[in-house]
Amino acid sequence: MERMLSGIAASPGFAVGEAYLLHRGEILVEERSLEPDEVEAEVRRFENALERAHGEVTDLQEKIIHSMGEEGARIFGVHLMILQDVMVVEDTIKGIRETQRNADAVFNEIMRKMMDTLSEAADEYLAQRALDIDDVRRRVLMQLAPGGRGLLRELRRPVVVVAEELTPSETAHLEPGKVLAFVTEAGGRTSHSAIMARSLGVPAVAGVSRITERIRSGSLIAVDGTSGQVAVNPDEHLIKFFEAQKAIFAELERELLKLKNLPAVTLDGREVELSANIELPEEVESALSHGARGIGLLRTEYLYLGREDLPGEEEQYADYTGIVEQVAPDSVIIRTFDLGGDKVGVVPATPMERNPFLGWRAIRVSLAHQEVFLQQLRAVLRASAHGPVKLIFPMISGLEELRQAKEVLNKAREGLRRDGLPFDEEMPVGIMMEIPAACAMTDILATEADFLSIGTNDLIQYSLAVDRGNARVAYLYQELHPAILRQVKMVIDAGHRHGRWVGMCGEMSANPLATMILIGMGLDELSMSPGLLPEIKKVIRSCTHAEAKACADEALNQDTVEGVTAVARRYTEGKLGELVTDVGEGAAEFPPVLQTIDEENNNA
Ligand code: PEP
Ligand code: MG
Numbered sequence: 334m335e336r337m338l339s340g341i342a343a344s345p346g347f348a349v350g351e352a353y354l355l356h357r358g359e360i361l362v363e364e365r366s367l368e369p370d371e372v373e374a375e376v377r378r379f380e381n382a383l384e385r386a387h388g389e390v391t392d393l394q395e396k397i398i399h400s401m402g403e404e405g406a407r408i409f410g411v412h413l414m415i416l417q418d419v420m421v422v423e424d425t426i427k428g429i430r431e432t433q434r435n436a437d438a439v440f441n442e443i444m445r446k447m448m449d450t451l452s453e454a455a456d457e458y459l460a461q462r463a464l465d466i467d468d469v470r471r472r473v474l475m476q477l478a479p480g481g482r483g484l485l486r487e488l489r490r491p492v493v494v495v496a497e498e499l500t501p502s503e504t505a506h507l508e509p510g511k512v513l514a515f516v517t518e519a520g521g522r523t524s525h526s527a528i529m530a531r532s533l534g535v536p537a538v539a540g541v542s543r544i545t546e547r548i549r550s551g552s553l554i555a556v557d558g559t560s561g562q563v564a565v566n567p568d569e570h571l572i573k574f575f576e577a578q579k580a581i582f583a584e585l586e587r588e589l590l591k592l593k594n595l596p597a598v599t600l601d602g603r604e605v606e607l608s609a610n611i612e613l614p615e616e617v618e619s620a621l622s623h624g625a626r627g628i629g630l631l632r633t634e635y636l637y638l639g640r641e642d643l644p645g646e647e648e649q650y651a652d653y654t655g656i657v658e659q660v661a662p663d664s665v666i667i668r669t670f671d672l673g674g675d676k677v678g679v680v681p682a683t684p685m686e687r688n689p690f691l692g693w694r695a696i697r698v699s700l701a702h703q704e705v706f707l708q709q710l711r712a713v714l715r716a717s718a719h720g721p722v723k724l725i726f727p728m729i730s731g732l733e734e735l736r737q738a739k740e741v742l743n744k745a746r747e748g749l750r751r752d753g754l755p756f757d758e759e760m761p762v763g764i765m766m767e768i769p770a771a772c773a774m775t776d777i778l779a780t781e782a783d784f785l786s787i788g789t790n791d792l793i794q795y796s797l798a799v800d801r802g803n804a805r806v807a808y809l810y811q812e813l814h815p816a817i818l819r820q821v822k823m824v825i826d827a828g829h830r831h832g833r834w835v836g837m838c839g840e841m842s843a844n845p846l847a848t849m850i851l852i853g854m855g856l857d858e859l860s861m862s863p864g865l866l867p868e869i870k871k872v873i874r875s876c877t878h879a880e881a882k883a884c885a886d887e888a889l890n891q892d893t894v895e896g897v898t899a900v901a902r903r904y905t906e907g908k909l910g911e912l913v914t915d916v917g918e919g920a921a922e923f924p925p926v927l928q929t930i931d932e933e934n935n936n937a
Pocket of ligand 1: 671767789790792
């Protein structure tokens with residue numbers, strides 16, 4: 334019997350397909366052929382992973398000896414022996430060389446064979462050893478594919494990925510054609526995997542309670558990322574309904590795309606810059622084809638998540654330059670690494686913390702690893718010789734941090750001058766306004782920053798004390814909260830008083846209900862996932878700036894989220910024309926007979 338479940342609409346669109354269940358702790362093993370000249374590097378990568386796994390086990394062993402004594406730690410001695418076992422080590426290296434395949438695949442095969450043989454043994458002791466082999470197998474595979482359960486790119490046919498949660502590294506490298514949709518138990522609209530799904534145009538529903546227990550791999554699942562509904566084992570009638578919605582959605586997108594080459598200008602002639610947020614170089618094409626005027630945010634860390642090391646200057650220079658040349662004459666705002674928070678596991682190692690979003694993240698990591706920071710700044714500066722580039726620092730909380738970051742930037746500039754390498758001496762340097770403390774002192778920061786871009790994803794989580802990835806408190810994550818509107822207004826006004834350009838790169842800029850309020854407040858730019866640009870452009874082209882100002886004034890006078898929402902709805906009504914009738918919700922009208930949302934289960 335079909336079952337309807339509801340969650341958070343994390344990325345719009347519809348999909349029907351086979352579910353692929355990704356359990357916590359499960360490791361997907363990528364299989365890849367190697368070029369002959371990659372083989373020896375792959376052997377070294379395997380040896381390094383073994384060494385790190387060895388270090389991990391030794392640490393663990395010591396810890397347990399301390400707390401439980403030698404006996405308790407005996408098992409780790411066995412694990413160390415497996416890690417050094419000739420059959421394991423040498424056979425894997427031989428396998429990499431002979432079959433020219435990646436270490437993950439070869440090592441996994443060997444370990445699985447050993448596990449199968451042992452589990453068949455009649456001897457209880459030997460059968461138990463299979464568990465140890467499995468433990469070591471997982472440990473080494475995690476070292477080979479840091480940041481998660483391997484990458485989703487080895488999926489062989491298109492599926493709907495269902496998981497408790499997805500890490501940014503897992504979503505960063507998926508092939509859009511292979512994933513029809515995501516459904517997760519955790520997460521919210523602005524968690525990084527949701528942002529990634531939107532960037533890739535993959536529908537997603539987050540916060541679906543216990544979905545991994547309610548579906549098996551291979552079962553049919555239908556996903557509505559526009560309203561946040563999921564149907565498990567849909568019957569024929571429901572499948573037809575979802576397919577029809579999918580067709581309507583595609584038609585709406587086609588209609589909106591007709592605006593692609595038209596300017597984002599209000600009926601009374603006020604132009605607003607509309608640009609795109611991207612995470613990967615491949616997304617530039619989508620940004621341009623959706624009519625973006627430049628890149629308002631390049632989240633550089635995504636280029637390198639899911640690998641063992643951060644790239645050096647040359648690799649970054651090549652990547653950034655490629656993007657800059659494609660986007661010129663429009664500009665690219667390159668953000669320095671925002672590692673930490675929910676983007677852990679790469680080098681420099683950002684450890685799991687109790688309060689990751691309040692911890693060692695973004696500019697804090699960069700300032701602590703100045704050698705890594707300096708390389709990135711040199712690469713960005715060098716890319717600025719190839720087209721308009723602006724640099725932006727994430728998570729600035731006060732003037733000291735901005736000054737320290739600029740000091741490293743000056744070092745980078747001096748180094749390049751010494752090396753005779755060209756760069757744009759006038760490259761603007763801005764800051765993300767995403768910490769309430771920074772917003773409160775916009776007037777001061779604006780004297781030393783060339784431009785400001787409001788990062789509402791973090792600003793909302795910090796202002797309202799709502800973890801952006803926590804489905805349980807997602808109902809409190811409110812873009813139209815009066816406190817958020819006031820802060821945004823304060824930043825725009827103070828920035829403008831100092832002659833600064835003020836943009837917004839948080840997801841709020843893609844909320845059609847917020848568009849008139851934001852442009853009415855005088856924001857210079859809105860930057861968002863490429864696929865969402867046409868809808869926002871449609872709102873801008875359907876109103877006058879005077880109307881938007883009236884909408885913003887009224888909204889700012891409201892005491893409650895409800896009040897602001899009512900004002901926004903009244904002003905925005907009809908602005909999306911015939912295309913979307915229910916602004917901001919876009920909820921599909923489910924046939925009454927199918928509105929059998931399993932209340933008891935949904936509330937579990
Ligand atoms: C933000 O916080 O709004 C933002 C754009 O940055 P990120 O989502 O990468 O934290
Ligand atoms: Mg942020």
